[in-house]
Amino acid sequence: MRGVDLDVMAGEKLGIVGESGSGKSLTVLSVLRLLPDPPVRLLGGSITYAGQDLAAMDEKQLASVRGKEIAMVYQDPMSSLNPLLRVSTQIIETMSAHGVPKDTARRRCREVLHQVGMADPDRVAVAFPHELSGGMLQRVMIAMAVAVSPRVLIADEPTTALDVTIQRQILDLVEALHETSGMAVVWVTHDLGVVAQFVDRVLVMYAGRIVERASTAQLFSRPAHPYTKALIGTLPRDGAAHRSALVQIGGQPPDPARLGQGCPFRDRCPIAVDRCAHEEPPLLPAGEDSVAACWRVEG
């Protein structure tokens, strides 16, 4: 991964979109320095939160940011909780780690479980993870994340492992929590539909790079990068004949470990020119609040 420049404003909703393997998850995991090391390692760059560089912090300092300032919800709720500890234990220990007294934490645990839509918070609190469904577990994860009122919530494809009907509920839940608490939300997804309804701003990633950054409205009305255009083109449209084939983007994404010089998208790009094979394009202004990594953008 290279040149990934990501910033979130307080209270903002940011979407990160890209296909599998484009580096979305690694990007957000690196924010809290949770990369699986080995094989992945942070080699350079800075991660700045409220003026502090997280990349330079030791584990102890990081622990005071993790969960308290920036909380995360992960892809697979079924494996993201400790199977041997009760739900309440895991929520309460999060608060205890950030200095919340035991009594308050116990009360707050019940409160947040109720807040994430548990009909019977007391029963869920004493349950072990294997006794709950995937959707409920993801709600527990969200409850655990918001229990200490973080200023940023990073949701790494929180609905991919869940039923379609549950996906909608989780999305609405996070939207509601965002409304009431004003925390910033970073939503990682491969689903452009989610992005369209939910976030203010979008980063599009391809082969470990950001290829376009734009406001949601701009992205859908005037996509600048050919990859973004192709992605939007693959969305099934209302009104189109139901039997019509789904549109695909031809070719395969490159192996990020074996990228040569030039634009990583050039092999699949309909408008590639000679220059694309030799020089990798930087992010160039492509509109009012939009930048795109493409030599062919008309600024």
Place this chain on the structure above:
Amino acid sequence: MVMQVARRVSSMIVTLFGVSIIIFLILRLLPGNEVTASLGVSAGLLSRAQLAALDRYYGIGQPFYAQYGSWLGSVLTGNLGVSLASRTSVASLVGAALPVTLELAIAAMLIGEVIGVVFGVLGALRPAKLLDDVGQGISVFGLAVPTFVIGTGLVTFLASVFHYFPSSQGFVSITVNPWLNIQQIFFPALTLGLGIGAAVMRSTRTAMLEVIGLNFARTARGKGLSRRTVVWKHLLLAALVPIVTMSGIQLGYLLGGTVVVEDIFVLPGLGRLLLTSIDNRDFAVVQSVTLIYAAGFVFVNMLVDLLYTWIDPRTRA
């Protein structure tokens, strides 16, 4: 939970019943009996009538099942019989020896678990670094060198180099002289503990390496728990089932090991009692002590099974 305990206890009783039959039969297969054991060659001087009287007195002439029945009946009513060699009740001999062996076993287990779990966890956190190598070294040594070699080596080394041999003063119980007692127990416990620690370390290290990369570990770090909490609460708990399994197996070996180690370090425990009784053909003592060892083994196994359920809620039916 209650049902589970009840099931376990009943299967434990059945096992012990089987074990008692095997012990009884094996001892009857030994050549010689109480009479030849207590009188030695002079048993040959007895007249036929005298022999028959003695056989009747000891019940030797009866069929095996009758002998077994009367033994089992007495054991169940708490009467372990009388030792022929010392002419005292087996219960009082066992009563004196059992605490020594229990103390030794508990101390050995503690030493083994501490060595095993600490080095296993720390080794898994930084594989192939110094601490891991030290742990692996201890582990190879503990697994490869038999208890009797470590034991005799320790005794010889301490006695010849430091003129230190706490057992020479005769064993004292922990209530009489705690400091001397601890010195007397420590080295035999260390001898046994090294072997246990070696095996426990292996399981701990492997189990920790398996859970260290799992998603819930990332969650635990990601929500701001200290490294210590992540490792010693979340990871160790998840790795505990294989560790407990290995510890149970080791505790089984440990019971056998106490026999050897008690002999080397001159501790008046069950193991020494068993050895001297075998030499003396003191059937009543051998039967009872073997049965106690077997009961200890079966009890530990039951405990391990119940621990699983307690640790892992997913195994609760």
